[in-house]
Amino acid sequence: xxxxxxxxxxxxxxxxxxxxxxxxxxxxxxxHITDPARRSIFFMMFKRQLFNTGVRAIGINTLIALxxxxxxxxxxxxxxxxxxxxxxxxxNFFVVVIIRELGPxxxxxxxxxxxATAITAEIGHLKLYNEFEVLEAQKMNPIFIFxxxxxxxxPISLLLxxxxxxxxxxxxxxxxxxxxxxxxxxxxxxxxxxxKVSLLEVIITLAKAIMGGTLIGLLSIYYGATVGNRFTDISxxxxxxxxxxxxxxxxxxxxxxxxxxxx
Amino acid sequence: MSLQVENFSxxxxxxxxxxxxxxxxxxxxxxxxxxxxxxxGTSFLKACAGIIKFQQGRIVINNHNLAxxxxxxxxxxxxxCYEEGGLVSLFTVFNNLAMPLRYHKGLKEKIITDRIYQVxxxxxxxxxxxxxxxxxxxxxxxxxxxxxALVIRPKLxxxxxxxxxxxxxxxxxxxxxxxxxxxxxxxxxxxxxxxGDTTHFADSVYKIENQTIVLT
Numbered sequence: 001x002x003x004x005x006x007x008x009x010x011x012x013x014x015x016x017x018x019x020x021x022x023x024x025x026x027x028x029x030x031x032h033i034t035d036p037a038r039r040s041i042f043f044m045m046f047k048r049q050l051f052n053t054g055v056r057a058i059g060i061n062t063l064i065a066l067x068x069x070x071x072x073x074x075x076x077x078x079x080x081x082x083x084x085x086x087x088x089x090x091x092n093f094f095v096v097v098i099i100r101e102l103g104p105x106x107x108x109x110x111x112x113x114x115x116a117t118a119i120t121a122e123i124g125h126l127k128l129y130n131e132f133e134v135l136e137a138q139k140m141n142p143i144f145i146f147x148x149x150x151x152x153x154x155p156i157s158l159l160l161x162x163x164x165x166x167x168x169x170x171x172x173x174x175x176x177x178x179x180x181x182x183x184x185x186x187x188x189x190x191x192x193x194x195x196k197v198s199l200l201e202v203i204i205t206l207a208k209a210i211m212g213g214t215l216i217g218l219l220s221i222y223y224g225a226t227v228g229n230r231f232t233d234i235s236x237x238x239x240x241x242x243x244x245x246x247x248x249x250x251x252x253x254x255x256x257x258x259x260x261x262x263x
Numbered sequence: 264m265s266l267q268v269e270n271f272s273x274x275x276x277x278x279x280x281x282x283x284x285x286x287x288x289x290x291x292x293x294x295x296x297x298x299x300x301x302x303x304g305t306s307f308l309k310a311c312a313g314i315i316k317f318q319q320g321r322i323v324i325n326n327h328n329l330a331x332x333x334x335x336x337x338x339x340x341x342x343x344c345y346e347e348g349g350l351v352s353l354f355t356v357f358n359n360l361a362m363p364l365r366y367h368k369g370l371k372e373k374i375i376t377d378r379i380y381q382v383x384x385x386x387x388x389x390x391x392x393x394x395x396x397x398x399x400x401x402x403x404x405x406x407x408x409x410x411x412a413l414v415i416r417p418k419l420x421x422x423x424x425x426x427x428x429x430x431x432x433x434x435x436x437x438x439x440x441x442x443x444x445x446x447x448x449x450x451x452x453x454x455x456x457x458x459g460d461t462t463h464f465a466d467s468v469y470k471i472e473n474q475t476i477v478l479t
């Protein structure tokens with residue numbers, strides 16, 4: 001029992017130091033973006049990544065935001081305290097629940113489910129078929145070609161997904177309110193929400209996107225690179241990576257929220 | 264481009280492939296290295312290209328020790344053509360050929376495109392350029408590997424079992440292109456061959472025997 005605990009602790013620290021190493025190698029490769037020739041390769045791969053990660057997620061993001069926005073609004077309407085303006089009541093609720101917690105969590109889960117699994121599979125495939133060696137044979141750095149675009153695209157995509165999710169949720173909530181309060185103007189509704197958004201919300205949202213996106217990207221690449229010579233290693237890597245990503249992303253969100261709003 | 268391999272030893276765990284082997288190629292020569300099954304031909308070429316590490320010895324390319332050369336110097340001097348695979352599955356054939364040039368040489372896109380189409384025309388692979396690697400058969404993949412080497416224009420081409428599976432016409436055309444290349448650029452070519460491959464075009468033919476490389 002004690003031995004097992006020791007082995008797992010050792011494994012955790014080895015994995016953690018490997019990931020730190022991967023992060024530092026990627027940061028080192030960032031310097032090569034200043035080279036115009038390599039910059040064109042980077043942007044080619046970055047655009048592909050951003051399109052796959054951010055743009056292609058718009059559909060599912062919209063659908064979930066519409067459902068959450070209208071469902072929450074419909075339920076909340078039943079609990080409106082007497083004499084309270086719905087717009088005012090909703091604005092408070094929206095900032096606390098959607099902007100602070102639900103938006104980042106749901107966007108992160110969408111990113112993990114749609115894109116991070118795909119990246120783990122891609123990296124695993126490249127590893128399984130020795131395609132990293134092919135790049136090394138051409139003296140091209142695989143970290144620059146494949147990993148760096150992920151490091152940049154994931155946080156940016158996550159931030160865009162947060163913003164998009166919030167925008168669609170506001171719109172769907174407004175549509176749900178208008179059914180009961182037809183005279184409510186959208187500008188009034190929007191301004192009452194924006195008035196509740198402080199600088200702290202913006203900073204925490206940015207931190208969740210940058211740290212969360214980087215963490216999810218890093219874990220995808222790390223687990224993809226653990227693939228050995230068997231095809232089943234890829235499915236195992238996806239499974240492990242998804243589990244660790246969900247747990248660590250939730251933890252990160254909870255820690256950041258506690259630090260920002262409780263202390 | 265000359266290549267000298269001195270006191271070369273290579274082993275994978277208990278499997279010793281080369282033990283104190285010596286070998287050399289002069290500039291402008293085409294050398295064939297006849298190989299059997301699992302006797303280390305591929306590993307020897309990969310070691311000469313700086314892709315795998317060896318336990319002992321020295322590989323000298325144009326009087327420069329391979330171990331002391333940086334990635335850019337190796338890229339400009341040596342190209343390795345894979346017998347199997349050798350292409351990145353996320354890129355089209357065109358991008359597989361263009362990517363190393365963009366990465367290392369920073370050439371203008373028009374120059375890269377012209378260079379690729381010129382080589383593709385010679386090797387009759389123009390229709391393959393917009394395809395993806397999974398759409399190619401093994402022979403086409405080997406030809407694309409060679410095309411990538413030719414667009415890079417290295418001083419030494421290491422071609423691993425290039426002739427395997429080729430039709431007589433395709434083989435004749437490919438070998439003529441390689442002969443022209445060595446004559447125009449004074450580059451050297453080291454090609455592993457196997458049963459059924461032709462070697463009449465080579466300046467010398469070697470074989471792997473008793474963990475060393477000997478002239479046939």
